[in-house]
Amino acid sequence: MGKMIKWLFLAIIGFAIIGFLFVEDGTDNEAKTRLEKATQSQRNCVTTLGQGVYKDKPLSWKLDNCNVPK
Secondary structure, three states: OHHHHHHHHHHHHHHHHHHHHHOOOOOOHHHHHHHHHOOHHHHHHHHHHHHOOOOOOOHHHHHHHOOOOO
16 A cells, blocks of 8 residues: 555656646747837836736736737
């Protein structure tokens, strides 16, 4: 029974490590490109939204609300 628990624990740790390796940073490349092309006032808008009640919204949502072109 002890060996089975040990192997189960090692398998869970292994899957967790593999999962962390393949997880993206949460921001898609399209949104990053849009942010790079934004004007300074649009970037300021995105920064402001990132600090308020909308801080948990995705970057693409913030870009849309700051009128950054696609």
